[in-house]
Amino acid sequence: MAFVQAAFSDPRVPLQDRQEALNRAFADPGLPAPCGMPSFWLKDPPFSELASLQSAELATEAEVVIIGSGITGASIARTLLLNTFGEGNQEKRPSVVILDGREVCHGATGRNGGHILETAEEFSYFEETYGVETAIRTMRFRLAHLAELLRVADEYGLSEVAQARRIQFLSVHFDNDKWVETVRSIRRLKECMPAETVEWKIFKKADIPKEFGLAPNARGVIAGPAGAMWPYRFVTGLLARLREQYPKDLRIETKTPVTAIRENATSTDPSALRYSVVTPRGTIRARHVIHCTNAHVGHLVPGLRGRIYPIQGTMTAQNPGRSFRPQGTEHSWLFNYEHGFDYLTQLPSGGETANKMMLGGGFGQHADRGILALGIASDNEGVPPYTLKHLKTTLQKAFDQEDWGEWSAERDVDTAWTGNMGFSADGYPWIGKLPHSASGRGEAVEGGEGHGAEWLSCAFSGEGMVQAWLCGKAVGMMVLAHGGRRAGEVDLSWVPDQMFVTENRIKRSVLPRVIPDHRSSQL
Numbered sequence: 106m107a108f109v110q111a112a113f114s115d116p117r118v119p120l121q122d123r124q125e126a127l128n129r130a131f132a133d134p135g136l137p138a139p140c141g142m143p144s145f146w147l148k149d150p151p152f153s154e155l156a157s158l159q160s161a162e163l164a165t166e167a168e169v170v171i172i173g174s175g176i177t178g179a180s181i182a183r184t185l186l187l188n189t190f191g192e193g194n195q196e197k198r199p200s201v202v203i204l205d206g207r208e209v210c211h212g213a214t215g216r217n218g219g220h221i222l223e224t225a226e227e228f229s230y231f232e233e234t235y236g237v238e239t240a241i242r243t244m245r246f247r248l249a250h251l252a253e254l255l256r257v258a259d260e261y262g263l264s265e266v267a268q269a270r271r272i273q274f275l276s277v278h279f280d281n282d283k284w285v286e287t288v289r290s291i292r293r294l295k296e297c298m299p300a301e302t303v304e305w306k307i308f309k310k311a312d313i314p315k316e317f318g319l320a321p322n323a324r325g326v327i328a329g330p331a332g333a334m335w336p337y338r339f340v341t342g343l344l345a346r347l348r349e350q351y352p353k354d355l356r357i358e359t360k361t362p363v364t365a366i367r368e369n370a371t372s373t374d375p376s377a378l379r380y381s382v383v384t385p386r387g388t389i390r391a392r393h394v395i396h397c398t399n400a401h402v403g404h405l406v407p408g409l410r411g412r413i414y415p416i417q418g419t420m421t422a423q424n425p426g427r428s429f430r431p432q433g434t435e436h437s438w439l440f441n442y443e444h445g446f447d448y449l450t451q452l453p454s455g456g457e458t459a460n461k462m463m464l465g466g467g468f469g470q471h472a473d474r475g476i477l478a479l480g481i482a483s484d485n486e487g488v489p490p491y492t493l494k495h496l497k498t499t500l501q502k503a504f505d506q507e508d509w510g511e512w513s514a515e516r517d518v519d520t521a522w523t524g525n526m527g528f529s530a531d532g533y534p535w536i537g538k539l540p541h542s543a544s545g546r547g548e549a550v551e552g553g554e555g556h557g558a559e560w561l562s563c564a565f566s567g568e569g570m571v572q573a574w575l576c577g578k579a580v581g582m583m584v585l586a587h588g589g590r591r592a593g594e595v596d597l598s599w600v601p602d603q604m605f606v607t608e609n610r611i612k613r614s615v616l617p618r619v620i621p622d623h624r625s626s627q628l
Contacts (some may be wrong), residue, residue, distance in 0.1 A: 108445055108468060109416070109528060112475040113620065122476050123620045129480020130414035130616055134401045136362050137206050141484040142522040144216045144337075145422035145463070151266050152341040155348075156208045158357045163387040166198035167356075169584065170382045170389055172363050172405070173397030174205040175214035176569065177562050177577040179340045179347075181395055184581025186351050200354035202389060203344075204382070206362030210340045213399055213569065216420060216484065216524030218465045219450045220437055221254055221332030223247040223571045224276045225302070229290035230532075232297075235603065241297055242601045243533075247571040248301060249599075251332045254574055258339055261346045267339040268453055273304075274331035275436050277323050277503065280443040284324040287441075291327055305329040318430065318508035333437050333450045336570070361386050366394055366405055366559070368546045379557040380546075392557035393584055396539075397577070399527035400482050402563045408543035411616045413535060413564040415482035415525045416475075419492045420465040423500065424517040425451070428510025431460045440503050445469025447499050461519065464499060467492035484523045493521055529564035531614035536562045536576045537583060537606035560584060561606055576604065 113123055150156050169185060171178045182201050205211070223244070231240035251271070258269035278284040288307055295302045308326040313319060317326065347355050365383040369390065378390040396402050400415035425431070433451035440447045447466030452458050468475040471491045478489070497514040529535060539559040541547045547559065562580040565572040579600050586595040603610075 108475065109479070111444070112469065112479065115474045117472075118474050118476050120620060120622055122473060126476045126479035127616060127618070127620055131411040131618070132480065133407070133410070134403050134415050134482035136364070136404060137212060137401055138483060138485040139207065139360070141207070141211060141216065141524070142487070143520065144420070144522045144524070145461070145520040146215050146219075146335060146337040147211065150341060151338060152345045155341050155345050155357065157359050158209065159359055159361070160356055163358060163361070163384065164199055164202055164356060164389055165387070166378060167202040167389050167391045168198060168200045169202070169393045169395065170380075170391040171201060171203045171395045171397060172205075173212065173399070174203050174209045174340070174344070174357065174359070175212050175397065175399075175573075176336060176340050177397040177399070177573045178203055178395075179343050180574045180577025181397065181562065181581040181584075182355060183343065183347060184578050185584065186347060186354060188581070188585050199356045200351075201356070202391070203355070203357045204361045204363055204384065205357075205359050208359050209344065209357060210337050213524050213526060214340055215337040216418075216522060217336055217569065218420060218448050219333050219336055219463055220448060221251050221334065221570045222274050222437060222439075222448075223250070223331075223568070224274060224327060224329065224439060225294050225305075226276065226287050226290055226327065228294040228297070232293070237297060239601060239603065243603075244294070244298060245301065246575060246599065246601055247568070250571040250574055251330060254334065254339075254570070255332055257343070258334065261343055263339055263342040266342060267335045269332065269334040269339065270434055270453070271330065271332050272434065273328055273436055274439065275317060276327040276439040276441065277319055278325050278327075278441045279322060280441065281324055283441055283443065287327060288325070302329070318505050320503055320505055331437055333433075358386070363405065366544075366546065380559070392588070393560060395560040395562065395580065395584070397562055399563045399565065399569075400525040402527060402561065406539060406544050406561070408545065408611065409535070409561075411618070412530050412611065412614055413527050414480055414530070414616070416528050416567070417478040417481035417484070418465060418524050418526050418567070419467050419488055419496065419521065420463065420524065421493070421496050421521045422519040423462040423464055424512075424519060425460055425462050426500070426504070426509035426512040428508060429504065430508070433460060438503070440466075440499065442470070444474060447496070447503075449500075462500060464496055466499070467495045470495040482525050484525050486523075488521045488523055496521070526567045526569075527564045528566045529614070530616045531603070531610070532566060533564075533601065533603040534562070534566075534572050534576050535564045535606055536580050536600070536604050538587070539606060540608055540611070542608060542611055543606070558587060575600075
């Protein structure tokens with residue numbers, strides 16, 4: 106979040122450019138384009154039967170409609186199906202229908218960096234802003250994703266195909282001021298969370314191990330536990346397994362964008378299906394609707410514009426230098442600069458994709474400080490040339506030249522693409538039941554439990570792999586409790602309170618509408 110705030114407030118960026126970015130953040134992000142730029146992750150899908158799945162006829166009714174087939178939608182679907190929605194359903198309608206305007210998992214999850222990474226370097230920010238207990242709770246929530254995602258991959262037999270692995274992250278700093286600030290935050294983290302941070306290490310410049318192979322201008326390194334995976338293969342594999350397990354209760358409809366949501370006539374009948382979900386292929390009447398559209402959520406939920414807003418991101422797949430020692434099962438990397446950062450995973454050895462360097466970032470590395478990416482939801486219009494230019498030179502600069510070896514940008518950059526991320530104005534994801542003030546729907550029966558509801562799980566601020574899965578699980582549990590399908594009270598004490606949708610949060614957690622002009626008076 107800090108780098109976004111810096112971009113909005115940087116006086117070196119023209120005020121007009123910053124204001125235009127803010128205007129975009131409040132604009133309708135629209136529907137995703139039918140196809141985004143080709144992403145390396147989407148090549149040669151192992152579950153190809155799922156990619157463009159469509160039923161011959163769209164179901165006319167469903168208990169739950171999930172909009173979005175990425176990691177969040179998959180987590181919610183699994184939670185619902187494992188907890189009674191998929192067991193003994195007596196209704197003729199399917200329990201869960203997943204709708205996506207594209208092929209399965211072709212949005213943000215199919216375009217990200219493949220990290221399961223929480224460096225916890227923002228611990229001090231969360232402590233100063235929300236207090237130490239909230240900071241600890243936030244970090245525990247994020248850190249829990251590593252074990253959870255690896256466990257689920259193993260449970261469904263996806264560890265090998267999704268290349269799910271535990272590694273060590275190396276957060277490399279090249280700016281002295283940021284390094285000093287980071288060391289302070291990590292030391293405070295270790296003081297407050299000693300049990301959880303046993304593996305965290307601080308390497309000052311003189312102590313950086315030679316085997317890391319980093320450039321000599323590296324100021325220091327934070328190292329700790331992390332993971333990596335092929336996210337697209339994990340999600341499509343999981344959905345394929347769920348379809349096999351619940352053939353009558355899960356339907357996946359690709360190339361079926363949701364163009365509108367309408368509330369049906371109110372009824373005192375608890376069995377009434379509250380919503381009509383409109384698509385070009387027909388309309389589905391549903392009890393619950395769950396928004397997992399992240400950067401695009403403001404299109405169908407206009408009350409969240411300026412609270413959740415899109416940012417364009419850029420990824421590349423590159424070949425390593427000829428002398429680089431493969432480290433895909435050992436490390437992932439963050440490269441931190443005075444402005445912005447880049448992020449890198451390397452694929453494991455073996456097969457046609459062996460040792461690919463999956464590098465993303467470039468935000469803040471241009472004179473605009475990232476402003477031109479703010480408010481951009483499209484991912485089909487080409488990679489910004491200045492971002493690509495930066496990413497083509499990053500690895501040669503980050504690693505010691507002797508350890509990196511011969512390399513050519515023209516020959517060794519395999520693929521480059523864009524994606525979008527949903528950012529939150531207050532830095533936390535948004536999860537829970539949507540009120541009328543956000544959606545414009547539901548005022549007449551607000552609080553009527555039997556009538557279903559609209560739900561939200563979005564805005565992971567570029568850190569979806571350590572936030573989205575458990576956010577989806579929490580929302581799935583809330584839906585189950587809302588409809589009385591889960592006995593007893595649902596325990597969500599493991600979820601930070603700041604993540605839940607509330608009327609107060611909708612009012613206060615919003616970007617300013619105008620960028621203040623702090624130029625000195627000429628009087």
